[in-house]
Amino acid sequence: MAQPSNVEYIDAPNTLVQRAARPGGMTADAMVAAGEAAITARAGEYRKVRCRDLDELRALHANFLKTGEARILQEMGRAAYDLKGQGGTFGYSIVTAVADSLCTLIALLEKRADISAKAREALDAHIRALALLIEQDITGDGGKLGAELVTELHNLVGRIADM
Amino acid sequence: MSVTPTASPSYNFSEMSLLIIDDNEFARRLLKDICARFRFGEVWTAGTAQDALRTLAAKRIDFVLCDWMLGAGSDMDGIELTHRIRHEEDNFNPFVAIIMLTSFADVENVARARDAGVTEFLAKPVSPARLLLRFTHIIDHPRPFVRVGDYIGPDRRRHRKPYDGPERRNRDDADERSGNARDLSATEIDAILSHKSSAAAR
Numbered sequence: 031m032a033q034p035s036n037v038e039y040i041d042a043p044n045t046l047v048q049r050a051a052r053p054g055g056m057t058a059d060a061m062v063a064a065g066e067a068a069i070t071a072r073a074g075e076y077r078k079v080r081c082r083d084l085d086e087l088r089a090l091h092a093n094f095l096k097t098g099e100a101r102i103l104q105e106m107g108r109a110a111y112d113l114k115g116q117g118g119t120f121g122y123s124i125v126t127a128v129a130d131s132l133c134t135l136i137a138l139l140e141k142r143a144d145i146s147a148k149a150r151e152a153l154d155a156h157i158r159a160l161a162l163l164i165e166q167d168i169t170g171d172g173g174k175l176g177a178e179l180v181t182e183l184h185n186l187v188g189r190i191a192d193m
Numbered sequence: 194m195s196v197t198p199t200a201s202p203s204y205n206f207s208e209m210s211l212l213i214i215d216d217n218e219f220a221r222r223l224l225k226d227i228c229a230r231f232r233f234g235e236v237w238t239a240g241t242a243q244d245a246l247r248t249l250a251a252k253r254i255d256f257v258l259c260d261w262m263l264g265a266g267s268d269m270d271g272i273e274l275t276h277r278i279r280h281e282e283d284n285f286n287p288f289v290a291i292i293m294l295t296s297f298a299d300v301e302n303v304a305r306a307r308d309a310g311v312t313e314f315l316a317k318p319v320s321p322a323r324l325l326l327r328f329t330h331i332i333d334h335p336r337p338f339v340r341v342g343d344y345i346g347p348d349r350r351r352h353r354k355p356y357d358g359p360e361r362r363n364r365d366d367a368d369e370r371s372g373n374a375r376d377l378s379a380t381e382i383d384a385i386l387s388h389k390s391s392a393a394a395r
Contacts, residue, residue, distance in 0.1 A: 039348070040338040042288035046209070046255060050332045055205030056232060058325060064230035065321025072223050079219045111262060112217055115296040118318025119223070126318055133296070 069119060076120045077167070083113050084164050091157050098145060106153075107136040113160065124172035124180070125163050131183040132156040138191055146193065152186045159183060204329060209255045210235035214245045214271070215294070216264035224258060227321055231328070242267040242274045249278065249285040256328065261295035261302070271295070272309045279310040279345040287345065288338050290331045294319065298377050310346025312336075314382050323379065 056064070087109045094102040110132040117125030135152055139145055159179055163172070172179065211233045215221045221238045228236050237252060239245035242263050248254070257278070261271040269277065271293055279287050290312040295302060298316030306314050313327045336347040 036341065038340040040288070040340060040345075042338045044288075044335050046290075046332045047335065049208045050204045050206065050329075052205045052208065054207065055203040057201035057203050058329065059201035061204070061231045061325050062322045065227040065325065068226040068230050069223070069321070072226065075219070076223075108262065108264065111296050112220070115317035115319075116220065116223075119320065123318075130296070 073120055076116065080113065080116070080122075080125070080164055083109055084161060087113070087157060087160070091153060094153075095150065100140065103136060103140055107133060107140070110136060121169050122163070123170060124168055124176045125160065127171070127176075127180045128156060128159050128163060128183060131180065131187055132160070135187045135190060138187070146190075148193065149190050152190050155186060156183060202329070204332065206231055206233045206328070208234050210237065210253060211256045211258060212237045212239060212245060212248055212252075212254045213258045214239045214242070214263065214274070215260040216240050216262070216266055217260070220260070224319070224324075227319075227324065228258070231321075231325065240266065242269045242277075245274060246277070246281075246284075249289070254286065254289050256331070257289050257291045258324075259291060259293055261293055261297070261306075272305055275306070275309040275311050292327050292331075298382060300377065303377060303382050307349070308344065310344065312347055316377065316379070316382065326379075 087106060090102055090106045090109060093099075094106060110129045114126050114129035114133055117123065117129060132153075135149075135156060139149055139153075142149075162168075168176065171177065211228055213221055213224045213228070213236065215224065215238075218240065221240065225236050225238055235252070237248050237254070239248055245257075245259070249257075259271045259274060263270050263274070267274075275291050275293065278285070278289065278291065281287060291310070292313045292315055293306045293311040294315050294317060295306075296317045298314070303314050312331055315323060315327050336349075338346065339348040
């Protein structure tokens with residue numbers, strides 16, 4: 031590996047260590063517990079938010095099937111990104127896993143000019159799976175059935191990637 | 194900070210300020226709630242990159258917690274915003290600690306974030322424990338800043354731990370994954386962030 035050249039060290043003042051050490055702090059354990067309490071306090075709201083996200087995803091999907099517009103596929107990717115990012119925080123890791131698979135599928139399709147019938151079926155399968163998980167309020171990883179569902183969706187995405 | 198093997202370390206964030214940047218309003222409020230319970234002195238929020246730049250220019254900010262994807266309302270994503278912050282010495286603190294949040298924690302994205310000058314990288318889903326660990330790592334392991342070519346950011350070269358790749362994942366790492374085999378564990382992310390940036394290698 032080449033040696034770095036013209037490295038300029040910048041004298042950036044940093045007083046974080048001193049300020050963090052001042053009296054009156056909290057233990058890390060207490061901070062984590064307080065943070066977990068914040069999540070618990072938002073859990074009811076999250077269940078409404080994810081239903082709204084699912085409705086948005088379904089509407090975008092229906093619109094995409096009608097128009098095939100790349101912009102709508104991109105918006106679907108954004109909605110799936112949010113579902114993926116928040117599910118696990120609230121104990122719905124199965125939602126995160128399925129939304130992640132949908133993100134992967136959408137990223138694949140964004141690179142393609144034409145969306146095949148198989149790809150449309152794969153999109154539909156992911157959205158139906160998310161709807162089932164959210165409407166049935168499936169928590170955690172969904173157990174054995176959850177693992178089978180995620181594997182099946184990954185296989186679907188794998189087949190689309192190979193096409 | 195006194196740390197003993199049996200005691201949880203103690204931190205005082207009451208004289209520190211944080212800016213949370215996320216276009217998702219619910220995510221913004223949730224992160225603000227969590228960080229308020231960490232007892233940050235000030236927690237600011239921004240829904241767009243433009244709002245974030247205005248806040249950075251007006252306030253003294255110690256930490257930036259930024260989502261990678263900032264949506265259609267922003268004219269730049271979290272990586273472009275990081276680059277802008279690191280290069281805007283006249284308007285605000287270019288050395289602010291930046292934690293990049295994303296649901297896409299693959300090797301390529303972590304390396305891109307590192308090369309843009311982020312301080313830490315946090316894969317979603319967020320948990321209070323993992324978020325707190327990012328803040329305390331920045332506090333406990335400060336890095337000098339360097340300028341090498343177009344790169345301005347933390348000097349990774351103090352930590353010469355080589356990236357040893359996914360084959361050395363351990364069981365704990367697997368538990369931290371977001372559900373995608375492509376996504377890296379916290380340990381793997383740390384290894385990439387600690388490795389010399391490609392910019393610095395030139």
